[in-house]
Amino acid sequence: MGILQEEITRRSVIASAGGLVVGFSLGRAFAQELPPATPPAPPVSLPGSLDDERFLDSWIRIDPDSSVTVFTGKAELGQGIRTALLQVAAEELEVDPAEIRLITADTGRTPNEGFTAGSQSMQNSGAAIRNAAAQVRALLLAEAARRFGLAATELRAENKAVLAKDGRRATYGELVSGRMLHVEAQPQSALKPPGTFRVIGKTLPRVDIPGKVTGQPAYVHDLRLEAMLHARVVRPPSPAARLTEVDASAAEALPGVASVVRDGNFLAVVASKEFQAVNAMRALAAAARWQESETLPDQTDLPAELQRLESEAGTVAETGMLSSDGKIFEATFSRPYQIHGSIGPSCAVAQMKADGTLDVWSHTQGVFPDRAAIAEMLAMPEDKVHVIHMEGSGCYGHNGADDAAADAALIASKLPGKPIRVQWMREQEHSWEPYGPAMLMKISAALDDQGRIASWAYDLWSNTHSTRPGGAGALLAARHKAEAIQPKPAKLNISPSGNGDRNADPLYVIPNKRVLWHFLADMPLRVSALRALGAYANVFAIESTIDELALMADADPVEFRLRHMEDPRARAVIELAAQRFGWDKAQMPRNRGRGFGFARYKNLAAYLAVAMEVDVEPETGSVHVIRAVSAIDSGEIVNPDGIRNQTEGGILQSISWTLYEAVAFDRTRITSTDWSSYPILRFASVPESVEIHIVERPGEPFLGTGEAAQGPAAAAVANAIRDATGKRLYDLPFTRDRIRSAVGRA
Incomplete structure (x- = not known):
């Protein structure tokens, strides 16, 4: 049979005939006699x-x-x-x-x-x-x-x-x-x-640390190529601004300036040295004239704006039938827009080579999607674009890295042969990176006579949490070109991993529940993935509610969680965190409280529980986290110190989000453009101790670790403040003014 098949292949017939070949098919003639074709088996799944x-x-x-x-x-x-x-x-x-x-x-x-x-x-x-x-x-x-x-x-x-x-x-x-x-x-x-x-x-x-601590080239910011030029982009003053005119003569006359690039609303300057580019950027910005309009929402009533912008709703989870019997707890929680806050602003290097290929060095988190987006922006074949990852200032999410790569690529396409290095300024990073979306969460939960959760209704309002390339429309340079490429419409997508709905479905055993995502297709501010996506705010709201229900049931918060948890691995981390913290029912000193938080990230990755002790100063509204004790189950342990690093960092970042961070804006512009207007956790406010205890699971599959701490840590802070003050805070972040207002010291 193998020989016969070889004899009648098209290639073998043409090779042997040496002349005209006439082909025809007898398939229809024998259609009644041939058995139906068996579809090919799908490939076996691989790890x-x-x-x-x-x-x-x-x-x-x-x-x-x-x-x-x-x-x-x-x-x-x-x-x-x-x-x-x-x-x-x-x-x-x-x-x-x-x-x-x-x-x-x-x-x-x-x-x-x-x-x-x-x-x-x-x-x-x-x-x-x-x-x-x-x-x-x-x-x-x-x-x-x-x-x-x-x-x-x-x-x-x-x-x-x-x-x-x-x-x-x-x-x-x-x-x-x-x-x-x-x-x-x-x-x-x-x-x-x-x-x-x-x-x-x-x-x-860690193999990446030595170069970073000894000053060796470690980041894309350190990359220096022969004959490299430095570029700076002049960003519009607001999201809807349109460039009406610019006199580039003053910038072009400055020392070292090689070129001014304008393509629609995209405006940049290129110079021999970096500081020359910075000076020229400032001169060019002063000469630019922009037409602005009010397109941003009213920040003073953001929850109402989110509800107004709802385009459709999707069911994340639904079991049983909701009931209003028993003791009811209802609350509305909110999260503002937040930034990645990369300490080092975004950077990229690009070079259009003589053979028509483009090399781009970027700290993007997706070199292949970024390649596709840049190729689309420049109308180039994908195989002519080569994107190489180099480390940048870590951010955990979609910050300005892809945009900086697009800036460098667009400028390099105008100046072929020259390597072009683009470095963003601090105010550009704060104003133009894609933000973590604002969220609104409403909960109505009921307890039965036995002190168990009988009914749970959870509604959340939010945009999509990922607009990563995503096509050229996800890139600022492509949007600002004269032939602008618009972003793809955002779509509601409910999946096991989740998006804005990530961790919106509690892992606890609740017989009757309904979880809805009220989706916002329109995005008043540019948004994308920020560490943990919707899990941070969803777990904060869920775990805050769990504590309130425990109080209503006159139960210890840890015991109440265990009462509703069947997953043995979840129970293990809850019990371990409580044990190592020394969780008990002893009265805390005045203005001091303890709080607990738990989640399994995405309900399918690492399990994490954390207990915190905080001190609250009612007069100033200051909150200081004294200590945090966490337990994590990441499956098979590869590098214990790596798991601890990730968990410690996640806890600290979550504390920063929870106590300090919120994007500020008016109806036209972003106003939180530096570390003064967008404060973050400083060294003086870091907890005195952070303990991470790892559950050993030899032979188990690896479980994702890096984002597991975000939600539980926020909840632990919130619950500790509730314990210290007797007041529940619902709106993130818990600023000093909000603390003072809650405790009656405003």
Whole structure:
């Protein structure tokens, strides 16, 4: 049958005939006699991102000198992912981590893993690399067994070589030949069991830290290319502003200025040196004339604005039937627009080369989506655009990185051959990065006679929480061009991972509940992904309500949570956090309180519980978090210190959001354009201690960690303030004025 198939292929017929070939089909003639065609079976699912990039050599390369290179489509954002990925690869390949070269997100070299977001790097890329490494090890052992004439079980891999008991040895480089690793991965891998680990589960110093603390080039901001020029963009003064005229002569006459670039509302200056570009930017800004209009909502009544802008509603979860019987608690909570607050403003470098290709270095969290958006903006084929990730100032979400990349790319397209470096200014980062969306949450919950939650109605109002490229319309430069590209319309999308509705469905056992997302398609302010998306505000509102219901039930808040929790892993972190905190019913000193918060991130990633102790000064409205004690279950532990880093950082960032942060604006402009008008947590206000206790789960799948702390930490602060003052605060952030007003000291 195989020979017959070869004889009648189109290629073989043309090759053998050497002349005119007439083709026809007898399919219809025999239609009644042939059995119906069997549809091809769908491909077998593979672990993590292997399911999308299925060949082993997409992830691992071994060269003749036995050097090992591992590829990941994920980006290092300061979360320590490079270290953890090296650990899983080293473990399964039986190689020292220092012997592995790791290539991170690069459209010309690495797998396409979309965005580095949602705390999914270990779940997706970590699982892919670990399984690929285990399968590569198996292939190496099998090849050595063939050469040695032994069973693979008689061999072991060690230090980039396969060893036999009789002393024979073959290096990885000697064993790998041709396209040996260009094979599709299998659904099952012979992973090393936890008891044999040498590297996984151990604290390995982060490989990205030395360069950062010793002043070596570590960030895209540090990149310097030969003959590189420096650019600054003159941003419009407000979101709806239109450039009516500009006299560029004064800026062009300044020392070092190479060019002024204008394309519609996009205005930039290019100079030989960075400070020359800054001076020219200021001169150009002074010469620009803009037409502005009032398009922003009324910040003094933002909750009403959110409800007014609702376009449709979607059901996130629904079980049983709602009831108004029993004791009822009703409340409305709100969250303002908030920024990423990257300490280092966004930066990018781009160069249009002589062959018509464009190289872009960016701290984007998605090199492949950013490539597509830039290519669309410049009307270039995607394969002519090469985006290389370099680290930037960490932000956890969609800040100005993609926009800076687009700025650099657009300017570079006007000045081919010259590397162009674009650095944003502080006021530009504050004013123009995509914000974390404002949210409104309304809850109505009922207790039955046994003190259990009988009914739960939860309604939230919010925009989409991700407009990442997203197409060219997600980029400021593309929007501001004369031939402007508009953003794609936002759509309601309810998924297991969630968006604005992330963690809106409580993990607690509640027999009757309904959760609705009232979706806002129109976005008064530009918004996108900010760490944890909707989970931060949803968990804050849910866990604040849980505490109020516990009070109504005359129950301890921790006991009340356990009363409604069946998931054993959730119970374990709740109990561990309470135990290590020393949670009890003892009376706290005056103006001091304790609070608790819990969530499983996205209801499918890491479990986290945190208890906090706070001190409140009624006269000033000042809140100081004295200590925080957290327990986290992230599944299999790769790098314990990495998990602690992420959790500590998440707790501190959440405290900052909860006590200080809110974007300010009038009807025309953003007014919180610096650290004075947009305050953040300072060192003096950091808790005296932050403890992180990790639950060991050997052999369990990796669970996303980086964003697990945001919601529970906000709730713990809110509940501790309630405990200290007897007053519940509903509107984030809990500023000094709001504290003073709540306790009657305004």
